[in-house]
Amino acid sequence: MLATVITSQEVKEWCRIDDDADDATIDLLILAAQDAASSFTGLLLDPLTCPAAIKQAIAVFVADLYANREGQTVGEKTFMRLLSPYRVTFL
Template sequence: MPNIITSAEVKAWCRIDDDADDAVLDLLIETAQEQAAAYTNTVLDAATCPSGIKQAVAVFVADLYANREGQMVGTQTFYRLLNQHRLTVL
């Protein structure tokens, strides 16, 4: 799945100025996108992805990056941003 946000966008959101953690950020972007796609029951496409989903992914990546011990604090924001895009599976 192609990334819906770039590592440059994530670095701007997280205020990261160097390239030392680029590989980590790429992995976190993939992880956040997988979570967003699973939660919304949608296939994410960079060309048509709503800004709310992109923002949710950025928030999730920032949270994973800052809280590597697993003590996430941005989970509520992530799901709140995704709720309006969630498709119900019957």
């Protein structure tokens, strides 16, 4: 399994989720958000060296996807704003 830069427990704390009923969903959303963050920045994200802002962006995106399962997300701007300083651009 792919190592994630943020744990499901950290995400659950951010989302204020107290039970384990949606753990599988949260794990899947973490992987999707991490993949999106990696794609947006162009970085291979390492759990040991990942900046806090990228972890926070992933938590925000997971919370948004979790709360808005119909696909009408609102956290995308915050996600991109947190990730933009880490975006690798190629000339």
